[in-house]
Amino acid sequence: MGREAGAHHQAAPGHGEMEAAHEQEHGHRKRRVPRIWERQRRKSTGLVWAMVILCTLLAIGVIVAGATVFAVYLLYKPKMPYLLVSDARLERLEYGQSGTILDLQLALTIQAENTNSKTxxxxxxxxxxxxxxxxxxxxxxxxxxSVARRSAVPLRYQVVSVGRQLSPDGMQYMDGALRAGVVPLDLFGKARTTWKVGIFASLQFWTRISCRFLFNYPGNGTAMPIDCRSKSP
Known part of the structure; x- marks a missing residue:
């Protein structure tokens, strides 16, 4: 019995050592967890600062680009080139009772205007x-x-139209116009304009024109005054 008790008493220190080792290992785990969180926090902080720096650089780039565009605009003050009808005259109109325009002759001068002073x-x-x-x-x-800066190029058209058949509505409209002595003719269409602003920027737009001229005919064939010029969007 005494030996058994002694043996039991000697085994007790071994169990205590196991508990101490377990507590020591548990303590190491507790110390490792804060270190992992510390590394993750530092990594997250680095990403946040990288995003802040990137956004700051982008904002500076946008501001610089906007300031450059504004400076170029103030320097060049670009204006849209356009088309302008400077003269229109209905020289001849022969109309048959069958609804056919037998002969129409129209003199038309259109100015291609460029009011830019630097391009x-x-x-x-x-x-x-x-x-x-x-x-x-x-x-x-x-x-x-091409049209030089602050200048214009005239486009002179001598329009001749023969044998154009009108619709029934067009026939009635022409009969009424000839009786009234005022013949309406429409001019519409478009042109592409291109010009440079600064060294690199090249602007390109469609300019569109749509006007109605009222000609004194039969008469001297002149058109009533009208400001007919194209517009860009």
Missing amino acids: DATFSGVNLVVGFHGADVALLRAGTF
């Missing part, structure tokens, strides 16, 4: 139509050409 402009794709009450009477076109 030349280019006009291309000029495509215009002379119409009467929804019917196309003549097509007017021009190739690509």
Whole structure:
């Protein structure tokens, strides 16, 4: 019995050592967890600062770009080139009772205007139509050409239209116009304009024109005064 008790008494220190080792290991785990959280927090903080720096650089870039565009605008003060009808005259109109325009002759001068003081402009794709009450009477076109700064290039058209058949509504409209002595003709179409602002920027827009001229005919064929110029969007 005494030996058994002694043996039992000797085993007790071994159990205590196991508990101490367990507590020591548990303490190490407690110390490792804060270190992991510390590393993750530092990593998150670094990402946040990187995003802040990136956003700051982007904001500075946008401000610089905006300031540059504004400075170029103040320097060049760009204006849209446009088309302007400077003269229009209905020289001849023969109309048959069958509703056919036997002969129409129209003198038309259109100015391609560039009011920019620091850059030349280019006009291309000029495509215009002379119409009467929804019917196309003549097509007017021009190739690509340049207009120097603060200047204009005249486009002179001698329009001739023969044998254009009108619709029943168009026939009635023409009869009424000839009786009233005022013949309406429409001009509409578009052209592409291109010009540079600064060294790198090149602007390109469509300019569109839509006007109705009232000609004294039969009479001297002159058109009533009208400000007919194209507009860009």
